[in-house]
Amino acid sequence: MKQKFYDLRSDTITLPTRDMRKAMYRADVGDDVYGEDPTVIKLQELAAKITGKRDALFIPSGSMGNLIPLMINGGRGNEILAQKNSHILHYELSSAAALAGVTIVPVEGERGIIEPTELAKHVRPDIYYMPRVSMISVENTHNKEGGSCWSLEELKAVSDFAKKQNLLLHMDGARLFNACIAKGIAAKRYCGLVDTVTFCLSKGLGAPVGAVLCGSTKFIEEARRIRKMLGAGMRQAGFMAAAGIYALEHHIERLADDHRHASQIAQALTEKSWATINPSDVETNILYFDTPNHDAVQVAAILKKRGIVCGPSGEKTIRMVTHLGIDDQDAEEICKVISNCSI
Template identity: 55%
Template sequence: MKTYDLRSDTVTLPSPAMRKAMHDAEVGDDVYADDPTVNRLQEMAADITGTAAALFVSSGSMGNLIPVYLNCGRGNELLIDSRGHIVQHELASCTAIAGAMPVTIPTEKGILDVSLLEGRIQPDIYYCQHTRMVELENTHNAAGGTFYPLAVLRGIAAFARRRKLTVHLDGARLFNASIASGASVKDISACADTVTFCLSKGLGCPVGAMLCGRRDFIAEARRVRKMLGGGMRQAGIIAAAGVYALQHNVQRLAEDHENARVIAAALAGTSWAALDPKDVATNIIYFDTPGRDAEDVVKALERAGIRCGASGLHTIRFVTHLDVSRKDAKQVAAIVGKLKLS
């Protein structure tokens, strides 16, 4: 029986062409900044985002932590959606390592806006910590792959400039956001001071993320990366996967969004899954299991050939990716439609 792995878009395997690119990669010592493949990847990332420079980091979590460490500072605050990845799934690193205090703001579908931010900035009183930073997640994982309209991002950017705040964009799935919103990656990135995007999610690489920003910021980020244990030597072997992905795996993300909608429509037709298919904005599907323990439903789905994960007592997440074809999505839909739960 074939198994369809929908636990995350991080489960993808390098394609033969990506493996060949990794095998053939020209390498050097990246701690000395002389790995030509890493340098090429960093130049590509900066060009794609419209920033001055970029840094190859080991993970999106590291790419999020470094801007907090440099731009927020110990004892200061960053404003973030209450379900943001930084506060939910990064082991409190912004506090434990960077010394910053996240101020969490409940949102509708993970989208912050100026009206939500305005009243959360600390007054300029000596016994209040300073508000230094706004963190945005685009697309938003826990909210179901939702994305920011460009007008909202531009409004936040203008607000942050007025209030002398830096903006960090956690763009783990930045390219999904671009395709779904119709806004270019450069236009989205222009709304932030620093941008992180993952190579190991929808782009299909085995490891890595990119941190993008001003040239002076990236120079300092390189120092912090080293401090965190992220300095790598002949890293071109893995950077080559990123080069290949940026050349070949971006536009096809639209297929993942379409496949998610196919599966969501099937789930909506069952008696054991509750969701509105119109809420599926990109490649992430969340659905509730009314009256049933989500873990029990996960086990039933796995027995039927679908791997997934519970995201709460009564919530399950599916994520489509490049290893799930349209044929696979239709097969998942068929399995879901036939599954009977007692």
């Protein structure tokens, strides 16, 4: 019998479900560069409604959703403040510097949450030979910090600080809806505290491609120009937008399953001498565990032989991510494999 593999490398590996494919197949499409794709328009209207923003723009990736605000609002020669382990800082090829002309300044913040006192350390005096800080970017959930979520109070404190300092606030909400489900907070409430927000359709929500950038009408007008400048004017993009609409309508509530599965797996790992993890750190669908006495590459290779595919994310750290390709039975099986695995 062929061995079954449980792929926990990322929630980006999900494949469109049968019903999502049907929605894509049936989508009405047009040339979106002319603004004539009805399905793209519908997705953008839906995203604006969900986030409570005036307007929204369908974009090909979360990375572009972080880059466009920097290109519009960053200002060449300026600085952006972001938590030190942010995706924008580590995994977007310094596009901030290369394409937007801004430097990202890493800010301390436990589990990805930044506090105004930390931000204040980086706001420079208004002296002509010093860079200006123009924006703050927050990440919710925070990927490299273990899928951690912001509370409304924490975000409000940063939002108030940003207003007081006249700084714009962007939210990298690649996994915004994981935070919404885990915290029981409506997207609108989070998004009401920031100027711009990007959320991904192709992570936990399970669409094949895309993200949506949301903000004011004026901001989105400009964002549309920058998207085209970056070569991402998309023509009959409605096929992809249809998957996004389907995901927003059907795949948000089910994120709770992914969170539950991640907690179950974390619990199974606590029993193992080769893994160190605090299950209460697992808030959403991302978990990290340490392998203090083993090379993470070696542990990942052994797990793979037993059917669990996961990625080392440090010399002695492994990341696992649950997603819609893993159901209750799979999660149970993964826990069993872990329980039976000695290293």
